[in-house]
Amino acid sequence: MTQHLFAAALLDPNRAAPSDIRTWNGSDPVRRFAVYRNNVIASLIEALADTFPVCRQLVGDDFFRAMALEFVRASPPSSPRMSDYGEEFPSFIERFTPAASVAYLADVARLERLRVDAYHAADNEPLDVTAAADCLADTAQLPLLRARLHPSAGLLRSRFAAVSIWAAHQGRGTMKSLKIDQPQQALVIRPSLDVEVVPLDLASWTFATALNRHETLGAALESTRQTHADFDVAQSLGLLLRAGLIIALQPGMEPS
Amino acid sequence: MTVAISPGSTSDRAPAKPALPPRAGISLKPEHYRDILDSRPDIGFVEVHAENYLVDGGPYHYYLNRIREDYALSIHGVGMNIGGEQPLDAAHLDRIAGLLERYQPACFSEHLAWTSHGGIYFNDLLPLNYDSEALQRVCEHIDQVQNRLQRQILLENPATYVEFGRSTMAEAEFIGEVVMRSGCGLLLDVNNVHVTCTNHNLDPDTYIRQLPLGQVGEIHLAGFSREQDADGATLLIDSHDAPVSEAVWTLYEDVLGRCGAKPTLIERDGNIPPLPTLHAEARHAESLLKACQEIEGS
Numbered sequence: 001m002t003q004h005l006f007a008a009a010l011l012d013p014n015r016a017a018p019s020d021i022r023t024w025n026g027s028d029p030v031r032r033f034a035v036y037r038n039n040v041i042a043s044l045i046e047a048l049a050d051t052f053p054v055c056r057q058l059v060g061d062d063f064f065r066a067m068a069l070e071f072v073r074a075s076p077p078s079s080p081r082m083s084d085y086g087e088e089f090p091s092f093i094e095r096f097t098p099a100a101s102v103a104y105l106a107d108v109a110r111l112e113r114l115r116v117d118a119y120h121a122a123d124n125e126p127l128d129v130t131a132a133a134d135c136l137a138d139t140a141q142l143p144l145l146r147a148r149l150h151p152s153a154g155l156l157r158s159r160f161a162a163v164s165i166w167a168a169h170q171g172r173g174t175m176k177s178l179k180i181d182q183p184q185q186a187l188v189i190r191p192s193l194d195v196e197v198v199p200l201d202l203a204s205w206t207f208a209t210a211l212n213r214h215e216t217l218g219a220a221l222e223s224t225r226q227t228h229a230d231f232d233v234a235q236s237l238g239l240l241l242r243a244g245l246i247i248a249l250q251p252g253m254e255p256s
Numbered sequence: 257m258t259v260a261i262s263p264g265s266t267s268d269r270a271p272a273k274p275a276l277p278p279r280a281g282i283s284l285k286p287e288h289y290r291d292i293l294d295s296r297p298d299i300g301f302v303e304v305h306a307e308n309y310l311v312d313g314g315p316y317h318y319y320l321n322r323i324r325e326d327y328a329l330s331i332h333g334v335g336m337n338i339g340g341e342q343p344l345d346a347a348h349l350d351r352i353a354g355l356l357e358r359y360q361p362a363c364f365s366e367h368l369a370w371t372s373h374g375g376i377y378f379n380d381l382l383p384l385n386y387d388s389e390a391l392q393r394v395c396e397h398i399d400q401v402q403n404r405l406q407r408q409i410l411l412e413n414p415a416t417y418v419e420f421g422r423s424t425m426a427e428a429e430f431i432g433e434v435v436m437r438s439g440c441g442l443l444l445d446v447n448n449v450h451v452t453c454t455n456h457n458l459d460p461d462t463y464i465r466q467l468p469l470g471q472v473g474e475i476h477l478a479g480f481s482r483e484q485d486a487d488g489a490t491l492l493i494d495s496h497d498a499p500v501s502e503a504v505w506t507l508y509e510d511v512l513g514r515c516g517a518k519p520t521l522i523e524r525d526g527n528i529p530p531l532p533t534l535h536a537e538a539r540h541a542e543s544l545l546k547a548c549q550e551i552e553g554s
Contacts, residue, residue, distance in 0.1 A: 002385055002422065005342045007373035010382075020385070021418040024457040025486035033456075035417045035483070039380040047379070077377045080307045080335025080348060115402060120311035123318075151312070193315050 007031070007041040011073050039113050044072040044085070051086050052112045054169040055093070055105055067096055083120050084202055086113065093146070104160035104180060109167050111197065114154035114188040118195045121152035126191045126244030144219025147211045149249040152190040155200075159183050163199050191244025198243045203228035204236040208245065217249075259277050273324050276301050276362045276474060276519035278549070280541035282534050283524050289319035291531040292327075299538055301328035301362070302520050307335050309359075310351050320359070330363040330474065330521070331356065335377060338397045338411070339384040340370040349404050356405055363474060363519070365410035365443045366401070368394070368431065385420035388432040391437075398438040410443040410473045411435065415451040415480075415494030427452065428466035441473035444515070446508045447500070447523075451492040460507055469515040477508060477541060478523040497526030500537060508541070512548040520545060 002020055009015040017033035045068040049056050056064040071092045077085045090109035099105050127135075136142055156162065163184040169176045185205035187198040200208065203224055210220035217233075224231045240246060279300025284292070292302075302323060309316055309331075320329075333352060337344060356364055369381035384390050402409055413431055425433070435442055444467065453460040479498030483491045500508075500522065508520075522537045 002420065003370060003373050003382075006382065007376065010378060011376070020421045021483065021504070022421050023418065025485070025487055027485045027489060029418055031486035032417045032491065035491070036380060036382060040378045043379045050415050077379065078375055079345075080371065080377050080379075081310045081351075082307060082379065085313050118315070120314045123313035152314075190314065191317060 006036075010037055011076060013037070026084070032077060041069065041072060045069060046078065047082050047088060048072070048086050051116050052089065054112055054166050055109050057169055058105060058108065058165070059099065061090065063098075067093070067099060069118055069230075070096070079216055083116065094233075102166060103114065104158070104162055106164055107158035107160055107162035110158075111156050111162055111186065111188065114156060115195050115197070117154060118152040118190040120186050121190065124151055124247050126150055127246045127248060129241050132237075132241050132246065132249060141251055143216060143221070144251045145217045145249045146252070147217070148250070149248045150189055150191065150210055150244055150247050152188075152195075153212070153245055154188040155205060155212060156186045156188060157183075157202075157205055158185070162186075163197060166197065187240070187243055187245060189244055196243065198239075202237060203231045207231065207233070207236055208240055211240075211246075271505065273329070274362055276330055278519055278545060280520045280522060280538040280545060281330065282522050282538050283326070284320070284323065284530050285524070286319070287528050288318065288531045288534075289315070289323070292323055293319070295531070296326065297531065297535050299327060299535065300542070301330055301519060301521075303304055303330040303332050303403060303523075306331050306333040306352055306355055306364075309355055311320040316438055319540075322357060326477060327529045329359060329361040330365065330519070331359065331361040333364065333366040334381070336366045336397075336401060336477060337369055337370050337372045338366050338401070339390070340372055341393065341395070342373060344400055345372065349401060351440060353405055355535050363410060364407065365412055365474065367412045368414050368434070381414060383414060383416040383418060383477060384422040385422070386425040388424070391425070391430060391433055394434050395438045398434065398440050402438070402440065402458070408441055408473075410441040411438075412443040412445050412450075412476065413448050413452075413467070413488055415445070415448040415455075415492075417455055417493075419456060419553060425456075428463045432466060435468040435471050440471075442468055442471045443474045443527045444469075444472045444511060444518075445476035445478070445523075446511055447476065447478040447480060447504050450501070450504050450507055451494050454490055457489075464507075464511060469511075472515045472518050475508070475511065475518050475520040476523050477504060477520060477537075486500070495526060505540075506508065509544055512544060513551075514554055517545045517548045 005018045009017055017030045021029045023029050026034055045065055048068045071089055074089055090106045093109050094098055094106040161178050161180055161182045161184050163186045164178050167173055185200045187200055189196055207224040210223050221233050270449050277300050281301035282299055284302035367381050371378055449463055450458050453463050477500045478496045479500055480492045483494040486489045518540045
């Protein structure tokens with residue numbers, strides 16, 4: 001059970017280094033064991049810093065590392081596929097009391113996580129606007145159509161201006177001109193090689209979310225109109241199609 | 257139960273992939289994808305970390321597919337947990353098999369190390385003790401991997417910072433036994449030899465002579481960083497974030513003299529320099545490979 005003790009001590013700084021480790025010169029093995037502790041912790045924090053660069057800029061490197069350290073100790077990865085690591089980091093940030101004053105941080109983290117998910121998601125060809133127009137031409141069939149969404153697509157809804165805050169860190173707009181408390185929505189998607197963040201109004205977000213639940217266009221329109229009576233479905237569908245959200249429109253298609 | 261595969265018993269395997277050329281290659285990093293496609297540098301092969309490509313789609317696969325058309329490919333695993341006390345993660349092994357099926361690399365290698373325990377992946381190459389129990393376990397794991405992947409793998413000698421009281425064999429002797437019993441090849445990481453020998457006050461020449469040099473399929477060269485242990489003794493860290501050191505180049509020449517020209521990777525994972533800088537190190541390795549081949553041919 002050598003590895004059990006070694007493993008436990010890697011993530012828990014209060015545990016002693018395994019008693020079985022030796023050094024050629026009789027030097028205190030704790031110092032050498034610390035290399036492993038440091039490699040593990042530093043590499044996992046670095047993985048989070050790579051996935052959440054804007055969060056890191058928002059709170060500063062020291063704060064980010066301290067927060068990431070707590071997350072790493074509480075939720076180390078379970079798989080060598082490190083691109084998945086940090087799925088729960090946004091929820092962790094939401095509960096992380098020292099970050100409570102930066103209330104929008106968790107949503108910016110959600111946006112950054114969606115971007116990495118989109119980056120590595122399966123590839124697919126978005127339905128082009130002309131092909132979609134043909135599908136939509138049959139007005140009798142139209143309400144019965146279901147959309148298959150692009151595998152990279154993710155939908156974000158924030159109580160804050162998380163999308164603008166993120167954009168301000170890409171050289172688009174400034175933090176000063178923002179109304180932080182303005183709720184925002186976005187579609188995160190990678191129709192080809194580049195990940196796009198497409199701001200959506202609440203009605204379009206509601207509609208896209210309904211499509212994502214595999215509702216028919218008719219049902220999605222109806223549920224969107226319950227909260228947005230003046231919803232312009234043609235305009236919204238046009239926007240979503242141009243963003244590459246829809247890869248197929250078929251009647252009665254099984255949810256995939 | 258160890259089902260030993262002798263190095264020659266490949267009849268039930270898929271046809272042998274074309275081997276890596278005995279030239280210098282570089283780690284393929286996303287920072288260099290475009291540069292490589294645009295400038296098509298004369299590089300012997302590229303090597304990627306398997307785990308980075310266990311994703312469904314996106315730019316990683318897009319670029320690797322294109323680069324793979326023009327360059328020999330080596331895939332290097334960092335998470336198989338060959339040295340782990342617990343059973344291998346069969347789902348992970350299946351994913352690796354799928355990746356190799358997709359890219360048909362000339363070479364697949366892994367580490368003599370453990371990386372997971374109790375459902376946690378540590379993202380680091382952790383050391384194991386060297387005794388008969390560990391030897392049996394490592395050979396069983398390599399058998400499982402080679403049988404699933406239907407190919408010989410190369411096993412990399414580790415860089416370590418501690419030793420274990422339970423060990424009954426020297427590391428190089430342990431590696432020799434593993435290679436002989438499992439039929440895997442050796443990925444000789446010359447930087448790791450330098451780091452390990454410095455850290456444990458061993459003589460690198462003796463260490464190298466104990467290794468199964470006839471089974472070397474690839475060589476790794478990399479840079480390290482320098483720290484001190486609690487008594488002020490030098491402790492080298494296998495950081496892969498610096499150019500290859502003079503000491504490692506010297507050791508490399510010595511290794512080439514013993515085992516002949518072998519595919520050699522300039523391995524870089526941190527402080528990634530511009531492509532021409534990495535290529536210059538590869539060219540230096542290649543000049544030493546050429547010199548070695550000239551001696552072999554004379």
